[in-house]
Amino acid sequence: MIQIASDLVKKIAEERNEILQIIPLVWEYQPYNAKLIPVMGPEEKYLGVWSEEKTPIFKDPWFESQKFYNNFSFTIYPYSFENYQLLSQEILSLKPETCGVKPSFGTGDRLGLVSAAHLNVLKKYEVFPIIAQQSPRELKKTGRTFQSVLLDAAWGAFASGYQGRFGADADHIKEEFYLQQAIHSGYSFYTLDVSDYIEKEFLSQSERDLNQAYQKMNPDQLVLLKRYLDRSYSLGDGFRLSFNEENILRIVLSLYPVLGFIDQMNSILDERLANYDLEISLDEGEFLTSNQTHFFLSEELHRRGIDFQSLALKFPGSFEKGIDYRGDLSQFQENLRGQVLIAENIGGYRLSLHSGSDKMTIYPTFFQETHGLFHIKTSGTSWLKALEVVSVFNPELFRKIYTLSWESYSENSRDYQVSFKIDEIPAEIEYLPDKKLQNFLKNDSVRQLLHISYGSILKEYRKELYQFLFDYREDHYQRVEKNIENHLKVLTGKSKNSKSFS
Numbered sequence: 001m002i003q004i005a006s007d008l009v010k011k012i013a014e015e016r017n018e019i020l021q022i023i024p025l026v027w028e029y030q031p032y033n034a035k036l037i038p039v040m041g042p043e044e045k046y047l048g049v050w051s052e053e054k055t056p057i058f059k060d061p062w063f064e065s066q067k068f069y070n071n072f073s074f075t076i077y078p079y080s081f082e083n084y085q086l087l088s089q090e091i092l093s094l095k096p097e098t099c100g101v102k103p104s105f106g107t108g109d110r111l112g113l114v115s116a117a118h119l120n121v122l123k124k125y126e127v128f129p130i131i132a133q134q135s136p137r138e139l140k141k142t143g144r145t146f147q148s149v150l151l152d153a154a155w156g157a158f159a160s161g162y163q164g165r166f167g168a169d170a171d172h173i174k175e176e177f178y179l180q181q182a183i184h185s186g187y188s189f190y191t192l193d194v195s196d197y198i199e200k201e202f203l204s205q206s207e208r209d210l211n212q213a214y215q216k217m218n219p220d221q222l223v224l225l226k227r228y229l230d231r232s233y234s235l236g237d238g239f240r241l242s243f244n245e246e247n248i249l250r251i252v253l254s255l256y257p258v259l260g261f262i263d264q265m266n267s268i269l270d271e272r273l274a275n276y277d278l279e280i281s282l283d284e285g286e287f288l289t290s291n292q293t294h295f296f297l298s299e300e301l302h303r304r305g306i307d308f309q310s311l312a313l314k315f316p317g318s319f320e321k322g323i324d325y326r327g328d329l330s331q332f333q334e335n336l337r338g339q340v341l342i343a344e345n346i347g348g349y350r351l352s353l354h355s356g357s358d359k360m361t362i363y364p365t366f367f368q369e370t371h372g373l374f375h376i377k378t379s380g381t382s383w384l385k386a387l388e389v390v391s392v393f394n395p396e397l398f399r400k401i402y403t404l405s406w407e408s409y410s411e412n413s414r415d416y417q418v419s420f421k422i423d424e425i426p427a428e429i430e431y432l433p434d435k436k437l438q439n440f441l442k443n444d445s446v447r448q449l450l451h452i453s454y455g456s457i458l459k460e461y462r463k464e465l466y467q468f469l470f471d472y473r474e475d476h477y478q479r480v481e482k483n484i485e486n487h488l489k490v491l492t493g494k495s496k497n498s499k500s501f502s
């Protein structure tokens with residue numbers, strides 16, 4: 001049946017001038033006594049269906065055969081959102097599920113091509129896989145939607161025969177518009193990014209200005225202030241947390257709008273969904289999250305009946321995309337210990353590490369100190385693996401991509417915090433021999449440049465890149481798998497922290 005489908009798809013593809021192949025895998029589709037075979041091209045995805053039924057199983061057939069094999073006919077349907085919804089009503093494992101407070105690992109897949117590779121690795125570890133994970137910023141740059149991201153992730157499960165569970169994270173939500181879209185698409189995990197709602201000026205204002213602000217506080221804010229003022233909490237391990245006039249005043253003034261935003265988004269989620277995971281993220285703010293800020297926020301959310309499963313703090317050191325941690329490891333560890341104590345005392349949620357791509361230096365510490373109460377997000381590292389495949393098998397395309405990235409640096413660096421200087425790396429790399437390109441990609445500045453340029457690269461070379469990665473998908477999968485596996489090994493202590501992973 002697989003062979004017949006394969007020959008048939010080849011013939012249809014030729015007739016319609018398309019590039020299509022089947023994935024040699026059959027899903028039994030019980031309610032219709034049908035058999036499903038994934039069919040795909042560089043960007044298109046279809047459901048191949050062997051069935052004895054006369055009535056269509058999915059919507060808008062793209063190709064229909066007459067009786068073809070015994071009594072079975074073969075139909076190809078587009079893998080549209082509507083058809084995905086029908087499919088996942090029967091194959092429930094294709095629907096994202098909530099994770100709760102289990103240890104979890106997120107792998108954003110910007111190109112929507114490697115969720116199968118991610119699942120292949122994640123299923124071997126005791127982490128709940130979050131394989132759809134994109135922010136509105138990434139959606140804009142890649143020209144995708146919450147729906148298409150979820151479709152691609154679920155395809156990874158479908159096309160690899162994965163029957164376990166997975167989650168879908170609508171990452172860095174700052175507006176109701178995107179929240180509604182993600183809810184409509186069926187996401188299981190919602191990350192509220194509060195960075196725009198922090199009144200930052202109160203964090204650095206002089207005491208005199210603070211006192212003036214105090215005079216203007218509303219009754220709600222005054223209640224918050226009194227609740228914590230001059231209180232001190234003992235959290236075990238000799239760790240004490242104290243609020244004085246100055247720190248609580250800064251916290252209440254700066255976080256008051258944050259509480260309002262979370263409350264509002266959470267009531268929308270409550271209204272529309274029976275189950276969901278909620279994460280609050282502070283990681284993209286400018287200021288380190290103090291212990292007091294963490295304590296106050298968690299306490300106040302619980303007081304309002306807002307149950308959240310993870311919290312992303314801003315830790316000391318720098319967490320730039322696609323490269324290792326830069327900073328003082330012992331300072332990170334000490335800070336983390338305090339934050340973990342707070343989280344364990346308050347209870348009910350995990351600490352979440354964002355920009356977790358390639359942060360090998362801190363992985364073992366993060367894993368050990370959080371005692372299993374963690375979530376980690378990675379994304380850029382898998383994108384860079386795609387470019388690595390290009391550098392090895394299509395040096396010409398890689399050089400073009402590099403030059404474009406260099407030229408569009410000023411536009412792309414507005415959206416991401418990166419520390420490298422553009423004039424420290426070459427504007428073009430014609431002089432580099434092919435076999436040196438892969439090594440060139442290990443340079444931190446080059447990694448950062450290519451990381452932030454994905455929007456520009458896709459705008460210019462989308463078709464070429466997808467076509468190439470389709471032809472080299474085995475190699476692409478293998479490299480992505482090996483890289484994510486290295487992340488998991490270093491995290492869980494199954495491998496020495498080593499730079500050779502990249």
Ligand SMILES: [Zn+2]
Pocket residue numbers: 172281283284354355
């Ligand atoms: Zn983040």
